[in-house]
Amino acid sequence: MTVPIIRRLAALRAKQSDWTRAGEKVGVVPTMGALHAGHLSLVEAAKAACDRVVVTIFVNPKQFNNPEDLANYPRTEHEDAIKLAPYGVDAIYVPDPDQIYPDGFASNVAVAGVADQMEGACRPGHFDGVATVVAKLFLQTGAHQAFFGEKDYQQLLVVRRMARDLDIPIEVVGCPTVREASGLAMSSRNLRLSAAGVKQAGMMHPILTSLAAELAAGGSFAPLGKQAEADILAAGFDEVEYLSLCSAVDLRALETAGGPDHPARLFVAAWLEGVRLIDNVAV
Amino acid sequence: MTVPIIRRLAALRAKQSDWTRAGEKVGVVPTMGALHAGHLSLVEAAKAACDRVVVTIFVNPKQFNNPEDLANYPRTEHEDAIKLAPYGVDAIYVPDPDQIYPDGFASNVAVAGVADQMEGACRPGHFDGVATVVAKLFLQTGAHQAFFGEKDYQQLLVVRRMARDLDIPIEVVGCPTVREASGLAMSSRNLRLSAAGVKQAGMMHPILTSLAAELAAGGSFAPLGKQAEADILAAGFDEVEYLSLCSAVDLRALETAGGPDHPARLFVAAWLEGVRLIDNVAV
Secondary structure (H helix, E strand, C coil): CCCCEECCHHHHHHHHHHHHHCCCCEEEEEECCCCCHHHHHHHHHHHHHCCEEEEEECCCHHHCCCHHHHHHCCCCHHHHHHHHHHHCCCEEECCCHHHHCCCCCCEEEEECCCCCCCHHHHCCCHHHHHHHHHHHHHHHHCCCEEEEEHHHHHHHHHHHHHHHHCCCCCEEEEECCCECCCCCECCHHHHHCCHHHHHHHCCHHHHHHHHHHHHHCCCCHHHHHHHHHHHHHHCCCCEEEEEEEEECCCCCECCCCCCCCCCEEEEEEEEECCEEEEEEEEC | CCCCEECCHHHHHHHHHHHHHCCCCEEEEEECCCCCHHHHHHHHHHHHHCCEEEEEECCCHHHCCCHHHHHHCCCCHHHHHHHHHHHCCCEEECCCHHHHCCCCCCEEEEECCCCCCCHHHHCCCHHHHHHHHHHHHHHHHCCCEEEEEHHHHHHHHHHHHHHHHCCCCCEEEEECCCECCCCCECCHHHHHCCHHHHHHHCCHHHHHHHHHHHHHCCCCHHHHHHHHHHHHHHCCCCEEEEEEEEECCCCCECCCCCCCCCCEEEEEEEEECCEEEEEEEEC
16 A cells, blocks of 8 residues: 655645544654654554554754755655555655745744753754754644654653643654664664674663663762773774763753652763764663 | 633633634634733734634733833733623633743744844844744634734734744734824833823824835935934934834835835834833835
């Protein structure tokens, strides 16, 4: 079964309006395409929870702080549609660029607090771009639920905060990170690694989970984090951009894991073969 | 007939959901209270165009750059409710502050371009506050049309741009400025003028309309505007903060009125008795 591809907002709104009139619950899975098993797990979660599911594919220039990263970002619309076919989604929304940023577009949605550190600090403007485009996609699709992966955990918190703050009537659902057998978090950027790079990148997750276990046992982050950074570099990574222990609720930096009432999370960004990879695990 | 006052978002959403299910068209008139004939003309326009009308009253701290102005802003909820009673509006939404800015609120909506000059330049953060709270009120009420006065013409353009850019499915309707017999634009801030001040303030509009006529006849703004500024000061104003000739479409500064294809507008902000008054007229 081929899924209809919609490129114009008016056509999307027409569908959405039929669904809403019928009292159907609509779910949206916002993506930038280059779909992998992680995205498909979000589609499965949406299908299980909603009557109608829209997958959006839009490589959003506003959230790329690095023009080279934008240029290199994989665009695989045909393959994406084939991958989605078995899931019975109701529409793939691949908006023409003027449906998102028409002439004269001048607005920006910014989220303070959870967007300030880590990805927000390393990629200036990134979360403004994310919050702005996701607000638009939420309002364009009129969805009742949106599904995001915990692989981009900070993004999940930013998007959830934005939707609550602007009173967009949508529930933001976080779904577990999907990993390769090695533990490597699925990411469209993995496509840019060599076979050797994929193998080296697979070392990241065991290092993180072992660090998380030591922290959960009461260890202090300063020395343990330093050792883990050394381990990541020894595994073949070129640079660790950050390795942070943060509150899972508000992303404040922590020195020790805070116990069950104050869940903590480990976050990492590191470079390998010119590719920037991120991951995070619960402590 | 007393109009129900709603203070909690959940109660507002319940009403809105009933109305939407019944296929009714909802209009919203966002105000900061201290209602005068200008606001009531917006209510009339909303009543004429919509099945259901919600008037919101919220003195939004985020759009006051001056704490003294915020402290002095008149709060007259009881009188406002009495004034609205004859109009048959369906609800007055006077949100408790935590319904607009709950703990942890961290988002900001900014509009570039039309928000940069005049009020945007003189009142830093003002239009961010306006765009953010109005986005929330649009989404909280779920209204199909919103009614704003041309007295705050720049605000009208900022709000319209914001709603289009974020794809909020609402039409922003501009309504003509309502004036005292003298020509003084109705404003809640007029309440802070003495009787003599009100009389002096009434000189502003004739000066503006006469300047507009000279510009429409082909005059150049630089000398004519300088003379009009002198006239405003001679009428008793203490300071002219700006007097600008701008495109009515994108607020770009103009040196001459642009003809019918490029409508122009005159904008003024001036101080009298410690009160900041603004006005604008078509050229």
